[in-house]
Amino acid sequence: MDPKDFQRAVLNFYQQHGRKNLPWQQDKTHYRVWVSEIMLQQTQVATVIPYYKRFMTKFPTLEDLAKASQDDVLTLWTGLGYYSRARNLHKCAQVIVNEHNGRWPDTVVELEQLPGIGRSTAGAIHSLSTGKPAAILDGNVKRVLCRFYQIEGWPGQSKVHKELWQIAEKLSPEQRADEYNQAMMDLGATLCTRRNPDCEQCPLVSHCKAYQQGTQHQYPNSKPKANKPVRQAAFAIVQSQNKVLLEKRPSTGIWGGLWSLPQAESSQLLSDYLIQLSAAVVSTDDLPHQQALSPFRHTFSHFHLDIQPYLLVTKQSPQVMDESQLRWQDLAKLDQIGLPGPVLKLLKQLNGSTDH
Ligand code: SF4
Known part of the structure; x- marks a missing residue:
């Protein structure tokens, strides 16, 4: 499938089914998008929404968060897990306020230098808050791409990871990157789900290799098993x-x-x-x-x-x-x-x- 056709199919899906009323999609700013992206790592939208609202009420601006105590930040995070996210969020707010005069960097590369912001999160903050082009590769997007192209190997392996980024970059549109990225995340979260992908409703079904071969459940390939120590x-x-x-x-x-x-x-x-x-x-x-x-x-x-x-x-x-x-x-x-x-x-x- 040509990248332009892929983008068109995804953007059409956004117009018809994309999520447009999430709390962080209103009054979009770098700050609001960033907090949502960090909370959404390893956590589902429905779980995040009440935490997000409480967080925004307590810390409505970057400056409010930067001057908060770590205790207050962690208290609002209790129950969301992966607490290093909250500590980095707090640290990042202080870095932007103290070292960047409270201004968010304008490029993905600079965003990636900040505490707790990886490449995909940087792409999401940049594109979702400004509409400017930037690729993302979160868990949902990985799943869609691994199935669509039948990518072999566990996505955590560096070779597979690199290949996925190349594909994500190639498919990323110059215009409407915010809508495209939102749609890719939504597609992975609502149709191309881990257990029961709803391929009949998927805008990519006509060219999806996993669908054609009935192998959706094999992709993405699992991590090679290692017993967790006790x-x-x-x-x-x-x-x-x-x-x-x-x-x-x-x-x-x-x-x-x-x-x-x-x-x-x-x-x-x-x-x-x-x-x-x-x-x-x-x-x-x-x-x-x-x-x-x-x-x-x-x-x-x-x-x-x-x-x-x-x-x-x-x-x-x-x-x-x-x-x-x-x-x-x-x-x-x-x-x-x-x-x-x-x-x-x-x-x-x-x-x-x-x-x-
Ligand atoms: S057709 Fe099915 S497996 Fe392929 S991308 Fe769509 S939902 Fe996922």
């Missing part, structure tokens, strides 16, 4: 009346910058750790009275974490010297701070069970 962690839920002891995670790494429960790699190490903390908050007399709760598994992109929570109820009156690293948090106000999803769930269960 790590262990013991969490301490130290509770005093209606408060729970939380500790700030280091700013980099898993759950970076979020508030979480004191943790260690084993129950023994956790006890040792709690003894260290005890000078500040926990009586060592309470330590033998830990109660093991049901263990559970949380899966990250690179490993499984098997978590054994322990509940330790202490009668002491809580006192913490340095609230920036350790704090007693009211169990009824967990939504006011940034907590990892599984920790929030665990504490809400606990709060629910102690309410009665």
Whole structure:
């Protein structure tokens, strides 16, 4: 199929079926498009919309976001996962305000230099907010192209990735790049879906190789299997009346910058750790009275974490010297701070069970 015919088919689809009423498609600015693009990475539109609205209410401009505290940004992100996105979003706002006088770069190459903005996101920000030409290659677009051309190999492999970019660039139109890119993303999200592609409704069906050969489900080829390693962690839920002891995670790494429960790699190490903390908050007399709760598994992109929570109820009156690293948090106000999803769930269960 000639690129012009491909573009025409996609643009016709946009006019008839493309999504035009999403919150970030109104009052389009670099800022609004950028926040939506970062939230939409690995997350579906329906999930993102309420988060996006809350975020825009709290931080209506780039400047508002740049001067916010990281805690406030992470709190609004709680539940969306992949928290490095939020940390980079915050950092990026500060870089643009402090190093670019609050002005967004005008080229894809410059956008790509900013924290948390990869090539496809840069193309999306540039094209969707200005209508200027730029190719994109997000997960949805990859799926459409892999099927349409029957591209062999896992798209994460550099050779396949490079080939896909070449195709995306070749197909990208000079005019109406915003509508074309939106339509390609919509097509992947609504018709060329992972499990049940609705090929009969697809504007590309007449030339799609996977459709012609009935091989849609084989493309994109899967990643070669590697078993995820399993790590262990013991969490301490130290509770005093209606408060729970939380500790700030280091700013980099898993759950970076979020508030979480004191943790260690084993129950023994956790006890040792709690003894260290005890000078500040926990009586060592309470330590033998830990109660093991049901263990559970949380899966990250690179490993499984098997978590054994322990509940330790202490009668002491809580006192913490340095609230920036350790704090007693009211169990009824967990939504006011940034907590990892599984920790929030665990504490809400606990709060629910102690309410009665
Ligand atoms: S015809 Fe089917 S497999 Fe091919 S691009 Fe369209 S929806 Fe995807």
